[in-house]
Amino acid sequence: NAGVTQTPKFQVLKTGQSMTLQCAQDMNHNSMYWYRQDPGMGLRLIYYSASEGTTDKGEVPNGYNVSRLNKREFSLRLESAAPSQTSVYFCASRPPGRGINEQYFGPGTRLTVT
Amino acid sequence: GQQLNQSPQSMFIQEGEDVSMNCTSSSIFNTWLWYKQDPGEGPVLLIALYKAGELTSNGRLTAQFGITRKDSFLNISASIPSDVGIYFCAGRPFSGTYKYIFGTGTRLKVLA
Numbered sequence: 772n773a774g775v776t777q778t779p780k781f782q783v784l785k786t787g788q789s790m791t792l793q794c795a796q797d798m799n800h801n802s803m804y805w806y807r808q809d810p811g812m813g814l815r816l817i818y819y820s821a822s823e824g825t826t827d828k829g830e831v832p833n834g835y836n837v838s839r840l841n842k843r844e845f846s847l848r849l850e851s852a853a854p855s856q857t858s859v860y861f862c863a864s865r866p867p868g869r870g871i872n873e874q875y876f877g878p879g880t881r882l883t884v885t
Numbered sequence: 886g887q888q889l890n891q892s893p894q895s896m897f898i899q900e901g902e903d904v905s906m907n908c909t910s911s912s913i914f915n916t917w918l919w920y921k922q923d924p925g926e927g928p929v930l931l932i933a934l935y936k937a938g939e940l941t942s943n944g945r946l947t948a949q950f951g952i953t954r955k956d957s958f959l960n961i962s963a964s965i966p967s968d969v970g971i972y973f974c975a976g977r978p979f980s981g982t983y984k985y986i987f988g989t990g991t992r993l994k995v996l997a
Contacts, residue, residue: 775927802983811989812888812989813888813889813973813986813987813988813989813990814928814973814975814987815987816984816985819983819984821983829984861927861928865983870935872915872916872918872933872935872977872983873918873930873933874918874930874975874985875930876920876927876928876929876930877927878926878927879925879926879927
């Protein structure tokens, strides 16, 4: 049981390049989330998916797109990377069940846009 | 966006001392979560709280869900060097969606 996995662990992009961050969980969780973490700020929600086939914008969705490919996988795409998107990106998932509100995080992807 | 006020921002303590930190919000929450994050790693869930007044322990860690539903506290007893890291809280509002609000973290350094 690997929990939440993310690839790649590190990435350097040039302004204007595109890439997809991958996330997968093997815990049979329904809800999945993408966050970014910047110095001096709390984690900020980019997008989330309550279940397979549904996605919703979070606090900072501009410049990003997501795909909930199936129950296990939730990817985050940067179509045209900008230096402001330099950050650490975390994927998280939440167990199913009414009233269960715990979130479990992956190890993160450290992205630098030059 | 809304964020939690977490304090202190950082603290240096001697090994063996007890540690306290807290989070406050202007909104009421139905869940409080406490995480620890080591450098270069993802956050690890320490304690989850679901009821106002609830007191929950995980080893040397104890967390409480404030009676007003607007705050939460984390205590670490008899700190050890491996307690070093960033601790942050997260709360889930009574909003009907599964979105969370995160604190900015308390950076803990333990002096041996």
